[in-house]
Amino acid sequence: MKPHDDTRARLLKAAAEVFAEQGFEHATIRQICSRASANVALVNYHFGDKLELYTEVLRYCKKPAEGDAAARPWNSAADPQEALREIIRAMLERAFEGGDQANLRYRLMLHEFVKPTAATKRIVDVVMRPVYDRLRAICAAISGLSPDHETTRLTVHSIMGQVAHYAHSTPILMALWPDMKVTPPQREMVARHIAELTLAYLDRQRVHQTVSR
């Protein structure tokens, strides 16, 4: 095994984890290198600088996206309501479960919501837009409106906003609501809530449409 590739791979893996946990600017090169058991100078040797490491992590995390249920264009034959429930459940799962690369990529996105970096455009194109488009297709199928309709877009942004909020405001959430926990069953409950909230609106949208046309 070439030591080059080995170190490079270890750095990428560590960087993906640390970036996902802390976000780009809060993550430190020393922290990444320490987790990769590598010298601080190596990220500059292998990647140039911190930002290039970050974009490389994006490429590194890109591959498993093909099998990514949340990003695959939606099969319009399926039940859209159930699809919406499922994708929201998957989004929340990803936001909390720190496992594989697809989840890490997802959490990079959540950090970008809050503090855009120089690689934001790339993140938007690579990870956010697929989810955004899929959500729009599903919501449009439920409401009967166009995926490009203002209401559809607003609804999708509301979904993403709620997921992001539950993902990184849990400390405040728990302060306001002591019974709130971040256990998997609670996540299920939150996912169901977001889905039903959205569905109530989309259903009403459909009704209004048939009435007014």
Next chain:
Amino acid sequence: MKPHDDTRARLLKAAAEVFAEQGFEHATIRQICSRASANVALVNYHFGDKLELYTEVLRYCKKPAEGDAAARPWNSAADPQEALREIIRAMLERAFEGGDQANLRYRLMLHEFVKPTAATKRIVDVVMRPVYDRLRAICAAISGLSPDHETTRLTVHSIMGQVAHYAHSTPILMALWPDMKVTPPQREMVARHIAELTLAYLDRQRVHQTVSR
């Protein structure tokens, strides 16, 4: 005029603005002092350290809260639907319009959502809980559920999450949706959207309730 009070007041005002714009950790003491035309050492002389300045800013911004429409306990005689629309509109207004102290306080809260500080508990108690409780009262009045009901709480968290999201994810929002602007009329539209989304759910809640009881 005692120079002490003058400098102290200038520092507090500048600190409130900078903290509201950048958040606690992104704001720098040098930036605050420069805006207050004061020496860097003065914040330590007058307040001890950065965190104590921050908590003092919270106290400083507390007073105008009495006249704060968004935090005043809700008069149950009013139309709850209209009250919901109005409070959401006010929240979004505050998130963007950087004017008086009440708005600044509100924006401190939005930053805390994203990156909790050592003063988070204080922020929660002073600025978030009043809004939270008022929203719960209004939502409960619409749905017929208890303000303590899980569904009510989830709904309120969803509202706050959406407001927070629209407040600090505008760069990404605009990347995904080029027509999106942050003009006041667009804000109105977003506020109306969030309100109607919520109302659709709460109305359905009320229906389900009467059916199942």
Next chain:
DNA sequence: GACAATCTTAAACTGGCGTTTTAATCTACT
């Protein structure tokens, strides 16, 4: 007007960050 307490200032200190340098080590090829 002098003195003590208060306030202000310029400058330095400390520490963490990203980055660079320089030298040592390892690998592959003749």
Next chain:
DNA sequence: AGTAGATTAAAACGCCAGTTTAAGATTGTC
């Protein structure tokens, strides 16, 4: 085996943050 090139390691650099220091200016009081 020996050498060129690629890789690693240790240390230092420059920057900017929060904080501290020690001297200077200002104020109120007798």
